[in-house]
Amino acid sequence: MVKTQISKIQLFMLLLGFLFGSTVIMTPTVGAKNDGWLAILVGGAAGILLMGVYSAIALLNPSKTLVDILMERLGKVAGNILAVLYIWYFIHLASLVFRDFGEFICTVTFPETPMIVVIGLFAVVLLYAVNSGIEVLGRLSELLVPIIPIVIFIIGLSLISVHDFTAFLPILENGITPVLKAALSFLTFPFGETVAFLMVFPHLNKKEKLKKVVFLSAGIIILAGTVIFFRDISVLGSDLMARATFIPHLTSLLIPGLNVEPLVDINLLIGGGIKISVCIYAASKALCQIVGIDDYRTMTGAITTFCVVLSIWVHESTLDLFSWSEKVWPYYSIPFQIVIPLLLLLLSLRRSKSSNKKEKSLKG
Amino acid sequence: MILRNIKKRTIIVLVAIVLIFPLMLTGCWNNRDLTEMNIVVGIGLDRTEDGKVLLTVQIVEPASVQSVPSGKDNKGNAQSKAVFVVSHEGETVFEAVRGILSTIDKKMFLSSSRVLIFGERLLQGDLEEVLDFFHRDHEMDYGMDILAAKDTTPREILAMETDMDSIPAVYIRETIENTVARGTVKKTTLVELIKDLESGTRQLTIGKITKASEKEVRTEGVAVLKDGKLVGWLDPYETRGYLFAIGKVQSAIVNVPTDNGKISIEIIRTNGKVGVVFENGEPSTLTIKVEIEANVGEYAGKGKLKSQDDLHVLEETLKEEIKKEIMMALEKTQKEYSSDIFGFGIYVRKYHAKYWKKVKKNWNDIFSKLPVDIQVDAKIMRTGIIKSTMSGDE
Numbered sequence: 001m002v003k004t005q006i007s008k009i010q011l012f013m014l015l016l017g018f019l020f021g022s023t024v025i026m027t028p029t030v031g032a033k034n035d036g037w038l039a040i041l042v043g044g045a046a047g048i049l050l051m052g053v054y055s056a057i058a059l060l061n062p063s064k065t066l067v068d069i070l071m072e073r074l075g076k077v078a079g080n081i082l083a084v085l086y087i088w089y090f091i092h093l094a095s096l097v098f099r100d101f102g103e104f105i106c107t108v109t110f111p112e113t114p115m116i117v118v119i120g121l122f123a124v125v126l127l128y129a130v131n132s133g134i135e136v137l138g139r140l141s142e143l144l145v146p147i148i149p150i151v152i153f154i155i156g157l158s159l160i161s162v163h164d165f166t167a168f169l170p171i172l173e174n175g176i177t178p179v180l181k182a183a184l185s186f187l188t189f190p191f192g193e194t195v196a197f198l199m200v201f202p203h204l205n206k207k208e209k210l211k212k213v214v215f216l217s218a219g220i221i222i223l224a225g226t227v228i229f230f231r232d233i234s235v236l237g238s239d240l241m242a243r244a245t246f247i248p249h250l251t252s253l254l255i256p257g258l259n260v261e262p263l264v265d266i267n268l269l270i271g272g273g274i275k276i277s278v279c280i281y282a283a284s285k286a287l288c289q290i291v292g293i294d295d296y297r298t299m300t301g302a303i304t305t306f307c308v309v310l311s312i313w314v315h316e317s318t319l320d321l322f323s324w325s326e327k328v329w330p331y332y333s334i335p336f337q338i339v340i341p342l343l344l345l346l347l348s349l350r351r352s353k354s355s356n357k358k359e360k361s362l363k364g
Numbered sequence: 365m366i367l368r369n370i371k372k373r374t375i376i377v378l379v380a381i382v383l384i385f386p387l388m389l390t391g392c393w394n395n396r397d398l399t400e401m402n403i404v405v406g407i408g409l410d411r412t413e414d415g416k417v418l419l420t421v422q423i424v425e426p427a428s429v430q431s432v433p434s435g436k437d438n439k440g441n442a443q444s445k446a447v448f449v450v451s452h453e454g455e456t457v458f459e460a461v462r463g464i465l466s467t468i469d470k471k472m473f474l475s476s477s478r479v480l481i482f483g484e485r486l487l488q489g490d491l492e493e494v495l496d497f498f499h500r501d502h503e504m505d506y507g508m509d510i511l512a513a514k515d516t517t518p519r520e521i522l523a524m525e526t527d528m529d530s531i532p533a534v535y536i537r538e539t540i541e542n543t544v545a546r547g548t549v550k551k552t553t554l555v556e557l558i559k560d561l562e563s564g565t566r567q568l569t570i571g572k573i574t575k576a577s578e579k580e581v582r583t584e585g586v587a588v589l590k591d592g593k594l595v596g597w598l599d600p601y602e603t604r605g606y607l608f609a610i611g612k613v614q615s616a617i618v619n620v621p622t623d624n625g626k627i628s629i630e631i632i633r634t635n636g637k638v639g640v641v642f643e644n645g646e647p648s649t650l651t652i653k654v655e656i657e658a659n660v661g662e663y664a665g666k667g668k669l670k671s672q673d674d675l676h677v678l679e680e681t682l683k684e685e686i687k688k689e690i691m692m693a694l695e696k697t698q699k700e701y702s703s704d705i706f707g708f709g710i711y712v713r714k715y716h717a718k719y720w721k722k723v724k725k726n727w728n729d730i731f732s733k734l735p736v737d738i739q740v741d742a743k744i745m746r747t748g749i750i751k752s753t754m755s756g757d758e
Contacts, residue, residue, distance in 0.1 A: 107502065108502050111502060166714060169714035169715065170713065170714050170715065170716075170717035170720075173717045173721075236559070237559045237563065238563075239559065239562055239563040240555075240558060240559050243562075253506050254506055254507070254555055256507060
């Protein structure tokens with residue numbers, strides 16, 4: 001197999017696109033209402049730490065994918081079981097993003113188009129992208145991801161006349177609990193989901209830059225999240241914000257004399273597309289490693305189809321999707337995003353220490 | 365040979381695929397051409413006597429708008445009307461929107477609607493019920509202007525033929541836009557209504573529309589609502605006082621009496637802020653702070669503006685005049701309507717969140733009993749291109 005490599009900029013853009021993903025239309029911190037910005041900061045700080053854990057795992061196990069690491073650290077049986085669970089998790093994540101995308105398009109843009117058509121057409125394009133390889137995905141995001149912050153900037157600027165800058169007051173109106181809950185949501189969606197990148201990190205050509213890339217992208221997302229939050233609340237006010245289905249979309253509707261609604265669609269297409277591609281790539285790659293197939297492309301078609309079907313099946317309606325991703329998703333994700341990676345980090349640290357000792361004793 | 369054959373076949377397949385793609389790119393599933401839609405420019409909502417929703421729409425006929433006035437349309441008939449007006453009853457708004465299709469030919473396109481006019485009877489009931497559709501539907505323009513019809517029905521207003529513009533809804537909207545220069549009607553957009561309706565921190569006001577004559581409407585004054593129900597109206601001067609207080613006046617003409625005549629002052633810039641002073645955890649006074657920049661626009665009388673002192677005197681009277689208008693509006697909303705349209709509640713919620721939680725339910729009663737402190741800061745900058753009146757020089 002040819003060794004595929006991506007540059008640090010490409011990885012950075014991939015991460016950025018992944019983190020923006022469906023976050024640009026679904027606001028995970030909506031439960032905290034006025035204090036969403038606090039939730040973003042708290043959840044973001046935790047998110048940076050979590051992504052630090054992932055990159056530390058990748059650095060301690062150079063050029064090994066998640067599956068290799070699991071096998072090596074936990075033994076064949078447990079490693080295989082966990083790897084299969086992870087594959088399920090990536091597939092589930094991809095299908096959720098598909099569903100977010102489909103729900104959004106069907107709610108605001110094409111209400112009479114069947115969702116399966118929207119999702120299916122999107123899936124065909126993404127399958128093509130994934131099959132072209134991770135390098136192409138990297139170059140693609142290099143090209144497209146910069147559009148997202150530009151759009152956010154344009155929307156924010158055109159709304160400057162309708163801003164009410166004190167709308168985020170009062171602070172902590174409903175106490176600290178909703179803030180912490182929302183922070184957990186924000187930690188698991190999108191930061192924790194970057195666990196899928198453990199399948200991508202080995203492709204980075206300069207390993208020493210990994211930490212920098214990870215932290216920078218997470219920092220930018222926190223900044224963008226805060227900016228988006230203040231933009232939305234100062235335009236919509238907290239009550240309307242709590243009621244909206246897709247908050248950034250509603251905000252974009254309010255620009256006087258201008259219709260920039262499609263720009264939000266574009267953001268979702270780019271971010272969601274990259275997120276789904278990475279998930280499908282990670283799932284196919286992992287599956288191939290377990291069963292011992294060389295080329296991950298043999299699996300992508302099957303997995304994408306499965307994702308599309310799952311995305312239609314898994315939820316009954318928009319409300320189901322929303323309440324599920326708000327109430328169940330964070331807890332469901334914790335083992336995959338936090339518990340297992342932390343375990344892997346500990347095991348990797350111990351192993352590397354003991355191997356250091358061995359080396360020393362050998363030298364001595 | 366075989367290789368070449370395969371190549372040929374792939375090319376044919378590729379071309380076929382490329383030819384199929386454009387079919388998918390033609391637009392959305394339920395694509396409709398302009399000619400297959402009825403373009404709605406104005407919506408009126410009212411209640412019938414038995415409590416049903418009465419929907420009236422003003423639909424524009426694009427072909428007639430283009431042709432010259434009093435001309436003939438392309439079939440050689442006499443000029444047809446640019447708009448037609450249809451009404452329909454329904455249990456809910458959406459039912460009426462769809463039900464109207466039994467009387468008109470094509471499906472309605474609602475995004476282009478410029479104005480939404482509520483009838484008095486509808487406003488006396490619960491506004492929330494009918495507003496939900498406009499909030500939920502993805503086709504609605506959130507910037508649409510909202511008006512309340514007084515002494516007339518939305519249908520009468522929408523059915524009015526005007527000479528100003530071939531589309532009456534556009535004419536109505538333009539008159540509201542003019543409020544920028546006069547400050548006597550509040551421009552209320554759909555989104556503002558939605559924002560304030562449920563928060564309970566500010567009661568709603570909706571611009572008032574009346575029939576001025578057979579061919580003209582008048583948009584002046586506002587309707588005052590309390591918890592989504594109509595409680596009364598403010599006249600143009602009270603409206604202006606109200607708008608001064610919340611900082612929504614952009615320009616206006618205020619008449620100031622002087623010793624020998626009247627001076628019309630043109631307000632060019634204003635800024636208004638409301639607040640509440642708290643003492644021992646309880647609200648003690650409402651505060652309204654208004655800053656004004658103005659020019660002298662007209663001196664109807666025999667007088668002279670000689671020095672800075674004259675202007676200072678004038679500023680003082682202007683302040684009093686504006687204070688009076690604000691006071692009029694405030695007293696009426698406090699004493700008669702007991703409805704916090706100024707948004708003092710927003711201030712309390714933002715800066716005294718704990719107290720607000722306690723009194724949320726009966727804030728309007730508390731608001732009605734509080735004394736008020738109005739501070740107006742007026743500055744007269746210029747006197748126009750002449751200094752004194754024509755007969756002013758002795």
